[in-house]
Amino acid sequence: DAGVIQSPRHEVTEMGQEVTLRCKPISGHNSLFWYRQTMMRGLELLIYFNNNVPIDDSGMPEDRFSAKMPNASFSTLKIQPSEPRDSAVYFCASSLLGSLGGYTFGSGTRLTVV
């Protein structure tokens, strides 16, 4: 099992540009989560999907952020336009719905907006 795969690992972009982060969950997992991690705020949930359907997007900071899950094996998190305060590490995690165990996290995408 290759685990949760995120790309790119690092992204440096200029303010105002569009950024797309990608995630491939573990095969068979039907819940997918996007988290953002900063020193100040720790790990914050942005949005999560069950069976490809968005369940809770209350953590999405504003309309500049959007997430999609077109099928069970792929999700994207898009920021348009990006701002310096979006700089953080973005993690994707997946799990089996109803499982009492924890999530499996990817290695994250470190985003720097200059």
Added chain:
Amino acid sequence: EDQVTQSPEALRLQEGESSSLNCSYTVSGLRGLFWYRQDPGKGPEFLFTLYSAGEEKEKERLKATLTKKESFLHITAPKPEDSATYLCAVRVSGGSNYKLTFGKGTLLTVNP
């Protein structure tokens, strides 16, 4: 609002010096408390889930315990390879709520 507070923020130990990390929580209905380990540049790695007060879980030098208000992660005779950030998280009851709310973590450094 659900809150998870971890203490201390950072802890330095000598190899072999046992200690405990604390995770206190205020939630409407606990459906699980989770411990994760995070190494620099990597995603959190799942360690334990605890579901009810009095429950304990062990893995190598780590033991997690749970009360109605807090959880402890006990580290017995730590080694330098135990150095990492330890995160706790809670899942609360209610509907399709399946999300985890994390604390900010404790950065553990074990010196040889």
